[in-house]
Amino acid sequence: MCPECQRPAPVGIQCVDCVAAAQRAIRSPRTPWGTQVRDGRPVVTITLIGLCVVSYVLQLATSGAWTERWIFSPAIGRIEPWRFLTAGFLHSESSIFHLAFNMYALWIVGPFLEQMLDRWRYLALYLLSAIAGSVGVLLLANPASPISWQGGVVGASGAVFGLFGAILVVMRRLGRDAKQIVTVIGLNIAIGFVVPGIAWQAHLGGLAMGALLAVLYVHTPAERSRVVAVVATVGAALVLPLLAILRYASV
Numbered sequence: 001m002c003p004e005c006q007r008p009a010p011v012g013i014q015c016v017d018c019v020a021a022a023q024r025a026i027r028s029p030r031t032p033w034g035t036q037v038r039d040g041r042p043v044v045t046i047t048l049i050g051l052c053v054v055s056y057v058l059q060l061a062t063s064g065a066w067t068e069r070w071i072f073s074p075a076i077g078r079i080e081p082w083r084f085l086t087a088g089f090l091h092s093e094s095s096i097f098h099l100a101f102n103m104y105a106l107w108i109v110g111p112f113l114e115q116m117l118d119r120w121r122y123l124a125l126y127l128l129s130a131i132a133g134s135v136g137v138l139l140l141a142n143p144a145s146p147i148s149w150q151g152g153v154v155g156a157s158g159a160v161f162g163l164f165g166a167i168l169v170v171m172r173r174l175g176r177d178a179k180q181i182v183t184v185i186g187l188n189i190a191i192g193f194v195v196p197g198i199a200w201q202a203h204l205g206g207l208a209m210g211a212l213l214a215v216l217y218v219h220t221p222a223e224r225s226r227v228v229a230v231v232a233t234v235g236a237a238l239v240l241p242l243l244a245i246l247r248y249a250s251v
Helices: 016-025 043-061 065-070 083-089 096-117 119-140 146-150 157-173 179-194 200-218 222-250
Strands: 006-008 013-015
Touching (some): 043 065, 043 096, 043 119, 065 083, 083 119, 096 119, 096 200, 119 157, 119 200, 119 222, 157 179, 157 200, 179 200, 200 222
């Protein structure tokens, strides 16, 4: 072999073709539920953070017009249902800390879940948790109260709490200590009840959805994991609109 094709080995040298063949023979690590453990850049998490940041810039640049176009309230959600999701990419214009906290939490929790669940499960869980947050606001809103029924709600908190619920389930499934994440979830839920202006209903809705999907994703035998994950995802995508329809019908 030519010198350029030589690859150092513990004993002697190997050709580049032998090295490539050996690498192909190595099985990628897999989780107990059958997904491949991904290495490398968490592209889904980075994309979600980028979308939230760009959206926040548009909120400021349009003097609130972008916010008004996509914000969610129980009253407007009945007419424009896409706002159940789009509100999850908006944040409070009056405080950059709202965006900063949610994006920090997403960056801390997201890459691990993206690595363990794989990208499509992770993205589905995030988006469905965001929608579930808005559904939680709707279900717990008081139609007789203008503030409760017509007041706008923004923020990725529902989706982030969905990730909190999911990482708790995943860590327990892996047999790891989950005390810290339980403390984080408990403190954030408590803050939602103490600090005014926080949509704790969205936190609860997102948390419930994230935990439920994660249970179905990771507590299924590996041979049936993909089928169950698809059915669970599609089922959640159908149940959430049904809950909203039933709630609106009862008003």
